[in-house]
Amino acid sequence: MATVTYRQALRDTLRAEMLRDENVFLMGEEIGLFEGSYKITEGLLKEFGPKRVRDTPIAEEGFVGAAIGAAMLGLRPVVELMTINFSLLALDQIVNHAAKIYGMFGGQASVPMVIRTPGGGGQQLGATHSQNVELFYSFIPGLKVVAPSTPAEASAMLKAAIRDDDPVLFLENLALYNTRGELPADVADIEPAEIGRAAVTRPGTDITIIGYSRMARVAAEVAETLAAEGVSAEVVDLRSLRPLDRATVVESVRRTGCAVVAEDDWLTYGIGAEIAATIQEGAFDWLDAPVRRVAMAEVPLPYAKSLETAALPSAASLLTAVRDTLRATGRPVLETAR
Amino acid sequence: MAETTRSAGTAAPARTRRARGAKAPRRETHAAAGAAAAAAATDAATLVGYYRQMLLVRRFEERAARAYTEAKIGGYCHLNLGEEATVVGLMAALRPSDYLFTNYREHGYALAKGIGADRVMAELYGRSTGVSKGWGGSMHLFDAESRLLGGYGIVGGQVPLAAGAALAVSYKGGDEVVMCQMGDGTTAIGAFHESLNIAGLWDLPVVFVVINNGLGMGTTVEHSSAEPELYRRGAAYRMESARVDGTDVVAVRDAARTAVERARSESKPYLLETVSPRLKGHSVVDPARYRSKEEKEALKAADPLARMALELEEAGILTHDERDRLDADVTAEIDAAAAFADASPMPDVSTLFDYTYATPVPGDSRRLPADPVFRS
Numbered sequence: 001m002a003t004v005t006y007r008q009a010l011r012d013t014l015r016a017e018m019l020r021d022e023n024v025f026l027m028g029e030e031i032g033l034f035e036g037s038y039k040i041t042e043g044l045l046k047e048f049g050p051k052r053v054r055d056t057p058i059a060e061e062g063f064v065g066a067a068i069g070a071a072m073l074g075l076r077p078v079v080e081l082m083t084i085n086f087s088l089l090a091l092d093q094i095v096n097h098a099a100k101i102y103g104m105f106g107g108q109a110s111v112p113m114v115i116r117t118p119g120g121g122g123q124q125l126g127a128t129h130s131q132n133v134e135l136f137y138s139f140i141p142g143l144k145v146v147a148p149s150t151p152a153e154a155s156a157m158l159k160a161a162i163r164d165d166d167p168v169l170f171l172e173n174l175a176l177y178n179t180r181g182e183l184p185a186d187v188a189d190i191e192p193a194e195i196g197r198a199a200v201t202r203p204g205t206d207i208t209i210i211g212y213s214r215m216a217r218v219a220a221e222v223a224e225t226l227a228a229e230g231v232s233a234e235v236v237d238l239r240s241l242r243p244l245d246r247a248t249v250v251e252s253v254r255r256t257g258c259a260v261v262a263e264d265d266w267l268t269y270g271i272g273a274e275i276a277a278t279i280q281e282g283a284f285d286w287l288d289a290p291v292r293r294v295a296m297a298e299v300p301l302p303y304a305k306s307l308e309t310a311a312l313p314s315a316a317s318l319l320t321a322v323r324d325t326l327r328a329t330g331r332p333v334l335e336t337a338r
Numbered sequence: 339m340a341e342t343t344r345s346a347g348t349a350a351p352a353r354t355r356r357a358r359g360a361k362a363p364r365r366e367t368h369a370a371a372g373a374a375a376a377a378a379a380t381d382a383a384t385l386v387g388y389y390r391q392m393l394l395v396r397r398f399e400e401r402a403a404r405a406y407t408e409a410k411i412g413g414y415c416h417l418n419l420g421e422e423a424t425v426v427g428l429m430a431a432l433r434p435s436d437y438l439f440t441n442y443r444e445h446g447y448a449l450a451k452g453i454g455a456d457r458v459m460a461e462l463y464g465r466s467t468g469v470s471k472g473w474g475g476s477m478h479l480f481d482a483e484s485r486l487l488g489g490y491g492i493v494g495g496q497v498p499l500a501a502g503a504a505l506a507v508s509y510k511g512g513d514e515v516v517m518c519q520m521g522d523g524t525t526a527i528g529a530f531h532e533s534l535n536i537a538g539l540w541d542l543p544v545v546f547v548v549i550n551n552g553l554g555m556g557t558t559v560e561h562s563s564a565e566p567e568l569y570r571r572g573a574a575y576r577m578e579s580a581r582v583d584g585t586d587v588v589a590v591r592d593a594a595r596t597a598v599e600r601a602r603s604e605s606k607p608y609l610l611e612t613v614s615p616r617l618k619g620h621s622v623v624d625p626a627r628y629r630s631k632e633e634k635e636a637l638k639a640a641d642p643l644a645r646m647a648l649e650l651e652e653a654g655i656l657t658h659d660e661r662d663r664l665d666a667d668v669t670a671e672i673d674a675a676a677a678f679a680d681a682s683p684m685p686d687v688s689t690l691f692d693y694t695y696a697t698p699v700p701g702d703s704r705r706l707p708a709d710p711v712f713r714s
Contacts, residue, residue, distance in 0.1 A: 025509070051509065056536070057532075057535060057536065057539065059532035059535065059536065061498060061528060061529050061532055062498050062501070062528075062529060062532025062533050062535065062536050063498075063532075063536060064498070065495075065497070065498020065499055065501070065502060065529060065532075065533070066498050066499075066501045066502030066505055066533070066536055067502055068498070068499055068502055069439075069498065069499035069500060069501060069502020069503040069504075069505070069506070070502040070503065070505045070506040070509070071502070072487060072499065072502070072503060072506075073437075073502075073503050073506035073507070073510075074506065075505075075506045075509060075510075092492060092495060092529070093495070093498060093529075096492050096495055097490070097492075097495055097499060101488070102693055102694075102695070102696050103473060103693040103694055104470065104473055104474050104478050104480075104488075105470045105473065105474055105478060105480035105488060106468075106470045106471030106472070106473040106474065106480070106693060107471070107692065107693045107696070108470070108480050108481070108482045109480070109482065109487065109488075110696035110697075112696075141694050141703075142694055142695070144695070144699070164697045165695075165696035165697040166695050166696050166697050194700060195697075195699065196699040196700045196701060197700060243699040243700065243701060243702065243703070244701075245700070245701060246701065246711065246712070247701060250712065278711065281710065281711050281712055282711065282712045
């Protein structure tokens, strides 16, 4: 085992998949000569050449559509979109084409394509470059949306996404790229994940905290803090936003009796709204307190650090919501946690 | 020879504005003259074959319009009436192994690409025997075997896809060509320009074909395009391009052959514009009130099928009686197709969840509207 960054895990996995299958190729803005805006594709142009590491013009609708067309003929393109904000320029191709081609033509052509793209605020990038719009894609049947939170998960999930015959939006996060985790020395040894399975990443008995991508990591951090206070928090990492593993969420809440959802997107109509609805339908009789959501403030994310920090969900805001929820259960055992 | 342009060094063309509406095609183009010469070189049997295919498209579309008013066909229904020569000429330039992407006005292309009228009609009827198993309808015909890779309902949606398919051909070192059909209105949308740029940059074997019928729904080309000579848009991408009379099947075939050959042998994209009238409204339900009575009268004179019938008769290739027999034959084929569609079953509701994902997912949602999320 080796300790690597999320960035390195992605890069090594892309390389391993390209070595494994010559139909796998990369497309995107600045991924070749420039080696990627976030250096995920570092060294790959040199190793594989321009046929398999294809720099594109700034034309998201055009090159995402081209990737879909190439996938229809059996190639396995992995597209990098510089940020998820730019995916909006390709929305028609992703939603009306990638997601529809398999069903609309009665299963005659599939679209084995991956779109890798980071979301995330907190970098003072301002309103148009800091959004988390994974919800748009999670809403669409025909798409798969995965959002791994650790290097090992990112590697296993990227393998699964590349080998999957459906279009997969692979959500990364700017704040995760430099985070570290354990990975086998040879990424070829990593088993592909099963897309559509959430994971209980930390077992607990008092409360369930549900997160994905960056917020799953924040949830783990918060659970650690709570443990020191004598509160046993269970963490569920959704890992996949579509398909959504409702069973794992509900089973956890049936054990703990209360839940907080941590999401990086906006609260109204957000991912957390779907999770909360799932919990009320699947664990209504087990709930000791209303489900809470911790999400971004409902504003276009400002540039100024003071405002940006205040707007973003954090370990501190999640901790507050967890404590409020525990208090709302009225359980005596938790008096010590106050 | 079609009217062609190369980008670099071409002097800015004088702006020519066509009259409002889909007037008769510009017969004065070089394409028309060239076609006459080519027609002489095309044997009689081939010409009769083209005529029969055009007739098949015509009778199919007329039948579709009737079936639509009888509520056998739902949704939208866009017809190729007036575009028969274009459809047949374009398809005659392709090999069976070549790929085709189209927009939503594509019934005729499916027939001319070699799909049986019965399976196309069944798709319009929403039956499980349809080319897309009843999942697509009129706008979304697809047949992997004949390499029709989809009719697409979103204007411009198919254009990047076609560029991508051509990228796959080139990636695999194949010799197939991808043809991408679209309407005149598509040349205003971003996807068109992004795709032409990409195809030009990457030397992709794709032929973009703009079917200029003068109207995007009810809006004329002159009202939607700053450059109404649409083929000239190729110049911005250093792409060879041409305009051809879309009512002349041989002229269309020859212009398309030039384009396809260039794509196949040199792996270069090409932009071909065909000009032909749209004989009826945008779709079956559109009475085309935005067209004047004079325009509608003029359309009759521009009917490519009537024109070809006359030419074949004058050339002694097809007599009036032979034409009637051909028509009866084609009409019988269409009747049989409609009967097949009518007798075919609708898709079973148990198949509703079969085509959401190609790779199965755990806990796949197979929930009907009133079903609970959790069954206890």
